[in-house]
């Protein structure tokens with residue numbers, strides 16, 4: 001009899017998470033066999049740009065203070081007061097909402113902050129709505145804290161949110177709706193009209209069920225919107241809106257784990273929610289981002305992301321031409337750094353398999369909330385990788 005060393009829930013999680021892991025392992029094998037330069041890996045959403053020059057200056061200044069007592073010591077559990085103030089001032093402009101330090105909290109990446117949020121607001125069995133396709137880890141973040149993710153398919157034509165279908169999915173247990181725009185994996189950017197419709201739907205639904213349904217806007221790709229498209233500010237649209245985001249993608253600080261949450265100050269009992277969040281930050285064990293990350297954030301905050309946008313715009317356009325040439329069908333991404341083309345014949349695993357045989361790594365759409373019939377390509381890769389992928393894409397489709 002085999003002894004179970006992990007819980008049944010974890011066994012199930014590991015088998016569900018295996019799609020992206022399989023791609024990762026396939027990548028290692030292919031590199032070993034054919035050499036790293038032969039493989040075109042579009043599987044990971046790992047930003048490859050260097051942080052802004054201001055990051056180096058922030059590190060020099062911090063290094064010069066290393067002999068100060070407790071310079072790397074504990075701090076209040078929501079982050080340094082000065083870091084929260086600086087973040088609040090920056091977000092006030094971006095979100096068109098006057099925010100103070102008490103309305104924002106720093107945490108370990110958007111992922112850590114979303115865990116802290118769910119830990120704070122979910123009762124066992126509460127439901128969290130999300131439009132599919134979605135970033136697959138949401139399911140685990142909810143489940144970590146007794147929640148159940150309920151997935152509702154997006155609009156077919158442009159991957160926008162289907163407000164009527166989301167409304168139909170509301171039950172007395174609904175606690176939150178996650179929106180992610182610019183979207184991973186679809187590249188959609190939600191219009192102000194769509195967001196207003198969602199806010200109006202949530203107002204009505206909250207009244208009906210007798211408790212507020214939070215609108216969580218997860219927006220780490222806010223800076224990546226192409227062709228002059230504006231990403232609307234979500235905070236002013238709904239009293240119970242919260243922004244969860246990080247500096248992983250815009251300033252290339254993914255490994256430094258600097259994330260945050262901002263609450264709409266108009267929210268009833270925003271102070272109680274913030275107390276709960278800060279407590280959760282502490283007891284979940286990862287607490288605030290490390291001291292170094294907060295100094296890096298402060299140094300980078302407000303620096304222009306125009307150069308990064310130009311780099312990704314060029315990559316998007318190059319890959320768009322390659323895919324079109326090879327005969328793939330796709331909606332040109334309006335934001336983020338992902339393409340989400342249709343799988344020929346609707347079989348996402350089959351096309352990913354054929355691409356892998358041609359040394360091009362992609363992720364089947366089933367990995368994004370069980371959404372069928374597509375595959376995801378991350379163009380957070382060097383231009384050279386995109387340029388040499390053309391033949392692999394062509395051969396995978398035409399043989």
Ligand SMILES: Cc1ncc(COP(=O)(O)O)c(C=O)c1O
Nearest residue numbers: 045109110111135184246248259
């Ligand atoms: C949509 C989305 N949300 C959240 C995260 C997690 O971000 P972080 O690294 O800040 O935890 C990611 C990371 O890829 C993401 O794509």
